[in-house]
Amino acid sequence: MPSTVRHAAGGMAVPIGSVVFAFLVGGVIVAATGGDPLSAYAGLLCGGFGLACANGENTALQLSTTIVFFIPLIMTGVAVALPFRAGLFNIGAEGQLLAGSVACTVIGVKFNTLPAPILLPMVLVGGALAGALWAGIAGVLKATIGAHEVVTTIMLNYVAQWLVRFLIVGGPLQLPHGFSVSSPIGAGARLPTFLPNDNSLIIFGLPAGVYRVHTGLLIALAALAVFAFLLWRTSLGYEIRAVGQSQRAARYAGINVPRTIIVTMLIAGAFSGLAGAIQIAGVDHNLSDKFFNDTTGFDAIAVALLGLGSAVGILLASILFGALHAGGSVMQADAGISSSLVQVLQALILFSIAANFLRVLGGRFRRRPAAPASQAPGAALMTEAAKAPPGDGQT
């Protein structure tokens, strides 16, 4: 038992250290620009978890906001973490999410009269398929001719972003006489919230309608379970991990590497696309200019890395980033510190995890001989993938 605890603690050291590092440097940045780091972080804590609130913010409301933020982060976090295991870096979760949002909106608007038992599965499956298609392009290009998935997914992100803008600004999805919004999806396409949208019902001091936590939460938690099961309890999961460890070894073991790569990307894209569909079906109910600046799919990279690619880690990291997003606006209102500090913190966490500052510096301070190349999780996974295009027999 103690060794298990020590193992778990050791595994947590890098992510926790990275978060602490980010908050320390972030505090220095706030202080250096004449702000008060403590009141800034109090604002984040209040906005994220409803604790230590200066201006009487409602705890339940803040928690519900955090939950609404972290639902798509879980799904896209899985969409980044799964390909990581196969040695693939999917930075296209954003584009896949947008593809899912578009598909959900198109179906939800076009068939808006259908009842929920038919329409809701349609929009969710449609979103997942669209995301899978978007990621599948990168998967096929990688598996067949070795085009680097980082580059292709970046390109696909931007194609999706401009596609969304085209569709709702003067394009076919724009609400007649509306501005930068689509028509709302039908009532049958909407994911129900846990609490009724009934303003006469008062819960925790506020009308029940303000709490936006929706049943997409259950889908996200199920996605985490599916992710863990797929990875550790199925032969496909074994193949994915084998390809991630060494493509060459996987090939000699008889694993069809190109097929595994394509399937991995399709599944990852489906998770992201489902996240986008859930966002429309559960929260927004239409495609709007809000999606122009959406960063969920990029936050997902930090979520997957901070969560070390495990289901529990992804859940915890999603909660953290959801809380940071919810906390940003409260920090801005209460402490007068721009909510963009959240982005800065996120970048610092990424730097710290990627560079593994703690281990490298620790090695130096203890005056050990040159530390062996202690690669960050992403780097270790990437180098093998970067070496040889799959199916490239000569290597």
Place this chain on the structure above:
Amino acid sequence: MTFLSDIAHLLITADLWRATLEAAALLLLPALGGVISERSGVVNIAMEGMMLTGAFFAVVADLALHNPWLAALVGIAAGGFMALIHAVVSIRFRADQIVSGIAINIFAAGMTLFLVNRIYGLQDIGHVGQSNLLPYVNIPILDQIPFVGRVLFQQNVVVYAALILLVLVNIVLFRTRLGLRIRAVGEHPQAADTAGINVYAIRYGAVITSGLLSGLAGAFLAIGISNTFVPNMTDGRGYIALAAMIFGKWRPFGAFIACLIFGFGQAIYDANSVIHVSQYLLSMLPYVLTLIVLAGIVGRSIPPASDGIPYSPGTE
């Protein structure tokens, strides 16, 4: 028929080609930076963030110093500083270069917005006066040549600088010992190290150079083409430059041709009175074209062999 003649008319206007070259030069600077960095073996997807930082600090400096030249230098240095972070994290700490690049881009977007709010409050950052912008300079005599004069010799100083840098980078990369070393380090660092080349020094130099070039592009955007800083004003141009680098197969002139194609799309949009294509569909063009190139339809685009792999002595 009038539509075709309208297009024909548009294509023979010097202003369209002049705008194409200007837009191309803006993309060319970070694309050249990317070529240098990746030729040395360090993946750089952070041109976006370096440009944005350069743009912000160029405007801050110009508002304070009222001198576009000093402001451009500040912007260049700011881009170089961001590149230095990328270099330290990915060379010294052997971090994943893609994660580091993403972090740089997020950091730049968050930090510039944060600083705008801290320094200028919620108001506008303010506009740079006309006399303090990087100037448009007509080259005497040559600018009088019909058509060509307008296209080539009535441009912003940064456009001329970008074209000179294009030739310079090409010569350095392929005609000098330094260039040979950069490429050797990017293809096979172990062999280069054995031959006495300082792998780390070359890579630091290459990454920082990419930041300086991106910073200049940011300054050009903010205090040349525009006259103020707007949050996230680069709007994906750093990523288009990345696309241009790949489209051009990691070669300076290849990247330039890609920049011209992408810049032409931009110029067409700006002259949209004739061709009614959605600006958003046109904006997709660079990314779609690059995907097509990556798909191998127009010949394969292969990165340097050790691109993206941190170097540690004694491995392999």
